Amino acid sequence: MYEFILPDLGEGIHEGEVLKWFVRPGDTIGEDDPLVEVETDKAAVTIPSPRGGKVVSVQGKVGDTINVGDVIATIDDGSGAAAVAPPPREAKAHTRVETPASCPVAEAAGMKVRPKTAGPVPAAPATRRLAREMGIDLKHVPPSGPARRVTADDVKNFATGKSAGAAAAPRAEKTEKIDRQAEAEFAAHAASAIPLLDIEPLPDFSEFGPVDKEQLRSIRRKVARKMVTSMILIPHVAHMDEADVTELEEFRKREKQRREGRPGGHLTLLAFVVKAVTAGLRAAPRFNASLDPFKEEIIYKKYYNIGIAVDSGKGLVVPVIKETDRKSIIDIAANIEDLATRGREGKLEVADMRGGTFTITNVGVLGGTGMMPTINYPEVAILGMGGVQEKPVVRDGQIVIRKMLPLTLAFDHRIADGADAARFVGEMVRQLSDPNLLLLET
Amino acid sequence: MVMGSLAQETEIAIIGGGPGGYVAAIRAADLGREVTLIEQREQLGGVCLTEGCIPSKTLINAVDLIYTARQAKRFGLNFGEAQIELDKLRQWTSSVVSVLTKGVAGLLKNRGVEVIKGRARFTGPNELALEQSDVGSIKFRHAVIATGSRINELPEAYDLPVWTSADALTLPEIPQRLLVVGGGYIGLELGLVYAGLGSRVTMVQFFPHLLMGADQDLVAVVVKNCEKRFEAIKVESKVTGLEKSSSGFVAQIEHLGETTRHEFDRVLVAVGRKPNTDTIGLDILGLSPDNHGKLEVTEEGRTSIPHIYAIGDITPGPMLAHKASREAKVVAEVIAEQKSGFDNRAIPAVVFTDPELAWAGLTEVEAEKTGRKVQIGRFPLTALGRARTMGRTDGMVKIISDPETKLVLGVGMVGPHVSELIAEGTLAIEMGATLEDLMVTIHPHPTLSEAIMEAAEVAAGQPVHINPARK
Ligand SMILES: Cc1cc2nc3c(=O)[nH]c(=O)nc-3n(C[C@H](O)[C@H](O)[C@H](O)COP(=O)(O)OP(=O)(O)OC[C@H]3O[C@@H](n4cnc5c(N)ncnc54)[C@H](O)[C@@H]3O)c2cc1C
Numbered sequence: 077m078y079e080f081i082l083p084d085l086g087e088g089i090h091e092g093e094v095l096k097w098f099v100r101p102g103d104t105i106g107e108d109d110p111l112v113e114v115e116t117d118k119a120a121v122t123i124p125s126p127r128g129g130k131v132v133s134v135q136g137k138v139g140d141t142i143n144v145g146d147v148i149a150t151i152d153d154g155s156g157a158a159a160v161a162p163p164p165r166e167a168k169a170h171t172r173v174e175t176p177a178s179c180p181v182a183e184a185a186g187m188k189v190r191p192k193t194a195g196p197v198p199a200a201p202a203t204r205r206l207a208r209e210m211g212i213d214l215k216h217v218p219p220s221g222p223a224r225r226v227t228a229d230d231v232k233n234f235a236t237g238k239s240a241g242a243a244a245a246p247r248a249e250k251t252e253k254i255d256r257q258a259e260a261e262f263a264a265h266a267a268s269a270i271p272l273l274d275i276e277p278l279p280d281f282s283e284f285g286p287v288d289k290e291q292l293r294s295i296r297r298k299v300a301r302k303m304v305t306s307m308i309l310i311p312h313v314a315h316m317d318e319a320d321v322t323e324l325e326e327f328r329k330r331e332k333q334r335r336e337g338r339p340g341g342h343l344t345l346l347a348f349v350v351k352a353v354t355a356g357l358r359a360a361p362r363f364n365a366s367l368d369p370f371k372e373e374i375i376y377k378k379y380y381n382i383g384i385a386v387d388s389g390k391g392l393v394v395p396v397i398k399e400t401d402r403k404s405i406i407d408i409a410a411n412i413e414d415l416a417t418r419g420r421e422g423k424l425e426v427a428d429m430r431g432g433t434f435t436i437t438n439v440g441v442l443g444g445t446g447m448m449p450t451i452n453y454p455e456v457a458i459l460g461m462g463g464v465q466e467k468p469v470v471r472d473g474q475i476v477i478r479k480m481l482p483l484t485l486a487f488d489h490r491i492a493d494g495a496d497a498a499r500f501v502g503e504m505v506r507q508l509s510d511p512n513l514l515l516l517e518t
Numbered sequence: 519m520v521m522g523s524l525a526q527e528t529e530i531a532i533i534g535g536g537p538g539g540y541v542a543a544i545r546a547a548d549l550g551r552e553v554t555l556i557e558q559r560e561q562l563g564g565v566c567l568t569e570g571c572i573p574s575k576t577l578i579n580a581v582d583l584i585y586t587a588r589q590a591k592r593f594g595l596n597f598g599e600a601q602i603e604l605d606k607l608r609q610w611t612s613s614v615v616s617v618l619t620k621g622v623a624g625l626l627k628n629r630g631v632e633v634i635k636g637r638a639r640f641t642g643p644n645e646l647a648l649e650q651s652d653v654g655s656i657k658f659r660h661a662v663i664a665t666g667s668r669i670n671e672l673p674e675a676y677d678l679p680v681w682t683s684a685d686a687l688t689l690p691e692i693p694q695r696l697l698v699v700g701g702g703y704i705g706l707e708l709g710l711v712y713a714g715l716g717s718r719v720t721m722v723q724f725f726p727h728l729l730m731g732a733d734q735d736l737v738a739v740v741v742k743n744c745e746k747r748f749e750a751i752k753v754e755s756k757v758t759g760l761e762k763s764s765s766g767f768v769a770q771i772e773h774l775g776e777t778t779r780h781e782f783d784r785v786l787v788a789v790g791r792k793p794n795t796d797t798i799g800l801d802i803l804g805l806s807p808d809n810h811g812k813l814e815v816t817e818e819g820r821t822s823i824p825h826i827y828a829i830g831d832i833t834p835g836p837m838l839a840h841k842a843s844r845e846a847k848v849v850a851e852v853i854a855e856q857k858s859g860f861d862n863r864a865i866p867a868v869v870f871t872d873p874e875l876a877w878a879g880l881t882e883v884e885a886e887k888t889g890r891k892v893q894i895g896r897f898p899l900t901a902l903g904r905a906r907t908m909g910r911t912d913g914m915v916k917i918i919s920d921p922e923t924k925l926v927l928g929v930g931m932v933g934p935h936v937s938e939l940i941a942e943g944t945l946a947i948e949m950g951a952t953l954e955d956l957m958v959t960i961h962p963h964p965t966l967s968e969a970i971m972e973a974a975e976v977a978a979g980q981p982v983h984i985n986p987a988r989k
Binding site: 195196198199200201204205208209211221222223224225226291293294297298301426430 | 524527528529550552652653857858859861862863920923924925927948949950952954955
């Protein structure tokens, strides 16, 4: 008579739930035939019978919990009086670090097992890697090599269920879980608690057609963050107008021809706009400010540093022209030239980007009639320049053709109102319409 | 760098540019990740390149030539005494360091790793603040702490102009009488360098042996040679007082309750290193290092905060560059969502004394301590042809195996060039090789590597070049 005690299931598992008995009392069972299937919190384990014989009794109905160390079956193996086999508990004495070199279940079942040696399972590093990739714990893989070395083939056979004990092996899924947890934590960290804001995971677009993926990186990600911050934090209002730059363009082209090649000689319309903006900011200091929402105070900047949005090839960067109130248009043009070149070459330094108070984006040179720019947080306003176009306009009751520059000022409605913007832009339009005024008033 | 902000963002922030940090950076970048490496020093490469492995081995190699030339007298070759041009030796050492640190900078650059100079400290679970830097702060998704270790100070020597190993490596002078406090590998290596350059070296070791942790049968061979080269080796001794005197230092050395006073021109303190885990804001993260200042990590290199990893001298285990680099690759792979883990069976240890000492895997000391039964094969270099041709028979190779399975569990060796030989032993342990594997692999003749094969044969009871143990 043989009393079968539920063996140690490994990994500190002390109990399991009976899923299925493969035999009933009275049945005959062969050695190594499946006896019972037990579910632990790690995996479902099929436990084979260590002895062959007639099943006398089984303990535990399907759904019952059975404990390691309990007698779960009695088998008449012809050995006479009931002799309780010593519970194969040794494995438990090992600490986590010194994992036993054998699979306790298989061992209890009388399968061919390694004698216990301290230390890790012998296997080549590449084999270990393979097992790790397949989520297999080496100590459950029956070895075929000398000195009970586990080979790569052993691991593959185990994975495909060709080797004994395969079904019983709990798979290692721990690492996966941790990864996802870290991801989730990061997402939670990043998401803000805005009521009704509902950011759901994206669908799997590849279901609908082929896709490519690219990580949101460096400048692109920085821009993304800035834009979201700006759009969520700042109530944007846009004010639009057009400046008649016919005379200014004539003047600019003449001067440009004369000066080309000299510093600042590459006179662009942007240089004039920077100057006009500066004059506008002096008259309307609210557009040269920042709002500290925590302290609830408006910070007026007594300096005028105009940022210019530049397409750097790697993404949007905003180098800053410093102290535009103290510079001539030629100086400003020289500055723009330098920053734009370095921007395109990716040679801008941190210092070049710091300290801006107002930003101009000149997408117009690339085409388009107008745009709604996003404020460069924590500034208060941004001016978008459209492309200069010849348009029929009415002057003194006559339709004439003039060169028109569309302007859009997006501003922070927390600090400024529509009337402020209308005055600010109106003033700029007036100055850009007459080069003499720029000369006189800025 | 965009929009005038000094706050940067990155996917992986790596703190420290030593053999841990820079290797992690390269591997992670090669796996397509965005990496920012923060290093406080001007030069990359960490302690290893700037004031550790590389400069020390450069000097040791140079000084070995002095000894080799002296020995050549035996072969009928007389080179006379070496003329030491200290300036040139210094230049040579720093040129070696400089080539390598620039090399590291180049590798990082080519991989697109952003290197930021500055001193980093955690201000939150996803943010670092930088000091002495152009950049104010860095936000990250994953961080790898690779801040390494620094020199332990000797309380008796506070405020005194004693040398650290870093100082000694710059060769400030060749003192006539040098006291080396500490009988670990750094003390021994540097003691031998200065002895070779002409200093009279006294070594004081607190513990009963030099090179604690290594098997003493191996250490004995090194000690025998050191005894010839050093003025004195005082084990179980302690420096209990140190004063500046007109000519140098006066040291009180206590041995078994007796204190004696000795004069030295210079004192080199090499009493271990402590992990740089105390000044990087770990408290803010709620991470607490153990008693030795080390950060516990999982097999994947994660600290108890899953997206913060630690590698190198700050994690448990030996403080060695190659351990740092292996751990570095593991964490880079884990961050890149590959299945990886530090499951290495052996971390080889090498001491660049003369003769060299190296071991990997189980030592005899450990086997005894844990009561593990082992079968040991020792093969002395006196029985090896190649060692004879070199006139260097001071050494042996020993293989520690499992008596039942014959699995190679540990390899220890002492002798010339064993720093190179130990790799085979390490591979054997990693592969789960048996004695047989080493015995049937053909080892070229005549080389020192044959000693490994021979030692395996001894362990298996089938030696060729020494007599088998009588049954
Ligand atoms: C004299 C000597 C000889 C040695 N010889 C050998 C040898 O032969 N073989 C061997 O394997 N090992 C040797 N070592 C040990 C080896 O140098 C170290 O194990 C190895 O450098 C550890 O690498 P690491 O990357 O962990 O740290 P480190 O090399 O110490 O690098 C850490 C880096 O992080 C930087 N850092 C620290 N804190 C911060 C911070 N808050 N912000 C920014 N940067 C920071 C440091 O400036 C440093 O550059 C030797 C050491 C010494 C001192």
